[in-house]
Amino acid sequence: MDTTIKNSNLKSEEYFINMGPQHPATHGVLRLLLTIDGEIIKKVEPDLGYIHRSIEKMCERDSYQQIVHLTDRMDYLSSHINNEAVCLTVENALQLEIPDRVKVIRTIIGELTRIASHTLWWGVMGMDVGALTTYFYGFRDREMINDIFEETCGARLTMNYNIPGGLMFDIHPNFVKRTKEFIAHFKTKLPEYDTLLTGNVIFQKRMKGVGMLTKEDAISFGASGPVGRGSGYSCDVRKHHPYSALDKVTFNEVLKTEGDSFARYQVRIEEMWESMSIIEQLIDNIPEGDVQVATNAVIKLPKGEFYQKVETARGELGVYINSTGTKNPYRLKFRSPGFSNLSLLNHIAVGGKIGDLVASMATLDLVIPDIDR
Amino acid sequence: MNISLNITKTITELLSGFMSEGAANIGAMVTIALIYLAIFAVAGLYLVLLERKIAAWFQLRLGPNRVGPWGLLQTMADALKLVSKELTGTVKADKFLFNLAPYFVIVSSLMALSVFPFTQEFQAFDINIGIFFLIAISSIGVIGILLGGWASNNKFALIGAMRSGVQTISYELSVGLSLLTMVLLTGTLQLSEIVEVQKNGWLIIQGHIPAVIAFMIYMIAGTAETNRAPFDMVEAESELGAGFHTEYSGMKFAYFFLAEFINMFIIAAIATTVFFGGWLSPFGITESIPWLGVFWFIGKTFMLVFLMMWFRWTFPRLRIDQLLTLEWKYLLPLNLLNIILMAVIVWLNLTIQF
Numbered sequence: 050m051d052t053t054i055k056n057s058n059l060k061s062e063e064y065f066i067n068m069g070p071q072h073p074a075t076h077g078v079l080r081l082l083l084t085i086d087g088e089i090i091k092k093v094e095p096d097l098g099y100i101h102r103s104i105e106k107m108c109e110r111d112s113y114q115q116i117v118h119l120t121d122r123m124d125y126l127s128s129h130i131n132n133e134a135v136c137l138t139v140e141n142a143l144q145l146e147i148p149d150r151v152k153v154i155r156t157i158i159g160e161l162t163r164i165a166s167h168t169l170w171w172g173v174m175g176m177d178v179g180a181l182t183t184y185f186y187g188f189r190d191r192e193m194i195n196d197i198f199e200e201t202c203g204a205r206l207t208m209n210y211n212i213p214g215g216l217m218f219d220i221h222p223n224f225v226k227r228t229k230e231f232i233a234h235f236k237t238k239l240p241e242y243d244t245l246l247t248g249n250v251i252f253q254k255r256m257k258g259v260g261m262l263t264k265e266d267a268i269s270f271g272a273s274g275p276v277g278r279g280s281g282y283s284c285d286v287r288k289h290h291p292y293s294a295l296d297k298v299t300f301n302e303v304l305k306t307e308g309d310s311f312a313r314y315q316v317r318i319e320e321m322w323e324s325m326s327i328i329e330q331l332i333d334n335i336p337e338g339d340v341q342v343a344t345n346a347v348i349k350l351p352k353g354e355f356y357q358k359v360e361t362a363r364g365e366l367g368v369y370i371n372s373t374g375t376k377n378p379y380r381l382k383f384r385s386p387g388f389s390n391l392s393l394l395n396h397i398a399v400g401g402k403i404g405d406l407v408a409s410m411a412t413l414d415l416v417i418p419d420i421d422r
Numbered sequence: 423m424n425i426s427l428n429i430t431k432t433i434t435e436l437l438s439g440f441m442s443e444g445a446a447n448i449g450a451m452v453t454i455a456l457i458y459l460a461i462f463a464v465a466g467l468y469l470v471l472l473e474r475k476i477a478a479w480f481q482l483r484l485g486p487n488r489v490g491p492w493g494l495l496q497t498m499a500d501a502l503k504l505v506s507k508e509l510t511g512t513v514k515a516d517k518f519l520f521n522l523a524p525y526f527v528i529v530s531s532l533m534a535l536s537v538f539p540f541t542q543e544f545q546a547f548d549i550n551i552g553i554f555f556l557i558a559i560s561s562i563g564v565i566g567i568l569l570g571g572w573a574s575n576n577k578f579a580l581i582g583a584m585r586s587g588v589q590t591i592s593y594e595l596s597v598g599l600s601l602l603t604m605v606l607l608t609g610t611l612q613l614s615e616i617v618e619v620q621k622n623g624w625l626i627i628q629g630h631i632p633a634v635i636a637f638m639i640y641m642i643a644g645t646a647e648t649n650r651a652p653f654d655m656v657e658a659e660s661e662l663g664a665g666f667h668t669e670y671s672g673m674k675f676a677y678f679f680l681a682e683f684i685n686m687f688i689i690a691a692i693a694t695t696v697f698f699g700g701w702l703s704p705f706g707i708t709e710s711i712p713w714l715g716v717f718w719f720i721g722k723t724f725m726l727v728f729l730m731m732w733f734r735w736t737f738p739r740l741r742i743d744q745l746l747t748l749e750w751k752y753l754l755p756l757n758l759l760n761i762i763l764m765a766v767i768v769w770l771n772l773t774i775q776f
Contacts, residue, residue, distance in 0.1 A: 066577050074661060179738045
């Protein structure tokens, strides 16, 4: 980026290229309209709509119990946290008293989801910068979490464990044991991530000083999650508006001020350590009690507007419900983290090379069904 | 054991028994070319299998293990599949150049194989400008890549081809200069004589410091010239999909694919010949059995091939400007200094000889 030729008579023509909807770096069906001058990016225009399923419209048709089964298809890597967000909104609207056991289990599974999402991100992040081996190391550790989920929730990816009023059923007897095993395992494996990729000189050259995002820009673009925190914007919902059992635990909000791709990378790696510490604080003290409170078979929310935000692996997910007092929401809107994070792609990629675009896009950790609901 | 490995002489003598001398010479050339083609097409396929197995070991997987014992027939099956596939092309592509491109690539890499001395006598073509011939031939391949990318009528392919052009032209310099450093030490370009010189110690030991520097530069530049990771800008799959061969299918794609692996073998074989004593055994332990030279040559080559695969499955990819910075700002000046250092060492007779 610092090597632009000044005062040169040489002129080249800009050209247009379609990156996606089928492209290895877009991780799904995102289409990027690139205007390129040689290798240098002049403009990036994301084009959405290839995986639009009208989830928000479908929610207006469904009852509140049914909505939970749609939300885990949005950001499928944080399916538990998405469902938790909807359930929390409904529970707050009904002013239900949720048992502590539910809160703790929800938090533990939420943090496990975060680790699973970050390990997957780390794997594909390495692939995007050309280190293909990282993928398998990331997936090895994610597989253990998926096994835990499978035992307790019955599904590995899009699990429907939350219901308005609590959890669908109690945890599996093996849950505590296997979670502890995983934490012990992952504590030895996470340093491997650093040895394989973080310390690599090529990787650092690809990451440092690339995809710069200042704190002001992060705020004005609505960035959240690790993208915002990589620019020094303190935006962790878990810290500022604790939900479930997050007010009972101590953890650090990871903040980096550099604002480049490497800062966003480091935030996610350190978040995995923080998540492990949260799980360790809770796993031995899961309170006894019920796993759900009785709700009516047909849940009717009082008339009014309800909003709840949670921190998914990608950032701030907001659920807005406008109810007219019937069994369906009149309007339901998700504020998804990926959408605002994608909006700053043009800002951070212009002026860089094609390789920089791919690397910066990887650090945004986009999940397309989350952006394109 | 007394096996005559001087194949050129053996076959010419055999053929001249029943035809004129001229016809026998041509007949011998064709026969040897066919033998080489057959051997290295199969060797290329098994390099692909080796790469897949090594990748699997790096990545906590098993690798191909279904077709044949330990997956030994996997790449054969893949090749059969590729042969049977339809050859597709793009609309408005330059058909002639599009079809021509794969042959440039595969022919240049197969031609380079002819000059390697696999043992003292097993060498198809022993010319006195061996190193020069190798450098010249291996740079023809880039024409094929450029043509393929240009004629595909696909922008991703074009970007890949342009990257390849820039990269190969740059790193050609380092490959050439690092080999030239070693030529200063041997005083000959002929590959068979370069191996003879090493009977007093492999060149990497004879030339000690500058030879080690030259070897490191050679391996970096050689990896870059074969367009392999961490220098796989040409087909950077996360950026360009498949790069210059996006539009190729079937056997034409297979030519590009095979050429990549044969090129890797060539780069490792040059390094073996020039730095590690070619077919010579360590400390002359098998000097009395000449045909074991093939074993030593292939063994050393595969160690270096393994090194290149190790690079590929460990390192992330460089960016195009970092790639050029590495060459023009670091490797090239270092290389030029290294040549002077080598010249001084040869002049002052500071080489290590046993």
